[in-house]
Amino acid sequence: MRFPVLHNSPLFRGLTESEIESLVAAVSFRVRFYHTGAVAALAGEQISSLMIVLSGSVRGEMSDLSGRTIKIEDINPPQALAAAVLFGDGARYPVTVTANSDSEILIINKEDYLAMMTRDRRVLSNYLSFICGKAQFLSDRLRFHSFHTIKGKFAHYLASLPGAATGRVVIDRSQQELSEYFGVTRPSLARAIGEMEQEGLISVDRREVRFLNLKGLSALIGT
Numbered sequence: 001m002r003f004p005v006l007h008n009s010p011l012f013r014g015l016t017e018s019e020i021e022s023l024v025a026a027v028s029f030r031v032r033f034y035h036t037g038a039v040a041a042l043a044g045e046q047i048s049s050l051m052i053v054l055s056g057s058v059r060g061e062m063s064d065l066s067g068r069t070i071k072i073e074d075i076n077p078p079q080a081l082a083a084a085v086l087f088g089d090g091a092r093y094p095v096t097v098t099a100n101s102d103s104e105i106l107i108i109n110k111e112d113y114l115a116m117m118t119r120d121r122r123v124l125s126n127y128l129s130f131i132c133g134k135a136q137f138l139s140d141r142l143r144f145h146s147f148h149t150i151k152g153k154f155a156h157y158l159a160s161l162p163g164a165a166t167g168r169v170v171i172d173r174s175q176q177e178l179s180e181y182f183g184v185t186r187p188s189l190a191r192a193i194g195e196m197e198q199e200g201l202i203s204v205d206r207r208e209v210r211f212l213n214l215k216g217l218s219a220l221i222g223t
Contacts, residue, residue, distance in 0.1 A: 003106060005054055009078035010133075013126050023119060027112035034058070034099040041081060041097040046090070050113045051081040056103025060095035070183035073137075074100065083127070084134035086110060150192035153182045155220040158202070158209060167211040 117124040161169040
């Protein structure tokens with residue numbers, strides 16, 4: 001199979017490698033290579049094709065009114081770029097997509113992707129499931145960015161981690177990755193975490209965090 005990574009794509013869930021290869025071979029496609037730092041798509045650019053990351057990694061970012069860049073998500077193989085809005089009227093990329101590392105992207109025109117859905121209803125079903133999941137993700141991100149303080153963002157993040165109900169969690173990202181995720185500087189995040197420790201809200205041991213004051217943390221989240 002030319003693109004074995006597609007077997008793990010949610011857009012082709014339930015299909016065998018040979019079935020995926022047959023579907024892709026039946027349409028026109030191209031593969032583009034992007035060096036680290038190269039822009040694969042600009043926010044506001046019209047969407048004309050389905051783009052799936054085959055190798056490497058890219059990220060979606062947007063800027064607020066002050067010009068600050070906020071990372072929305074990393075997109076790794078075999079995820080697709082802006083697939084949820086692919087068939088929207090006048091669909092445009094909601095974020096700017098930039099390569100985190102040297103990356104390859106498979107590009108399939110919208111009409112050809114529609115032809116795949118017509119040939120195999122599982123492709124259509126997978127796409128509808130994907131849209132539902134992406135809508136939930138965007139809803140969660142909007143809620144996250146509604147928190148105006150770094151402490152509120154960090155408390156919400158901690159509450160979303162596995163084990164939160166037990167009062168002890170393990171952070172799954174580095175402090176640099178968290179600062180990018182929150183759209184803040186690393187020193188600002190470190191200062192906020194330190195203040196939360198001083199206030200007796202949490203106890204931090206490397207990446208392990210214990211909740212010391214659930215009422216205080218809940219107040220930061222607004223629950």
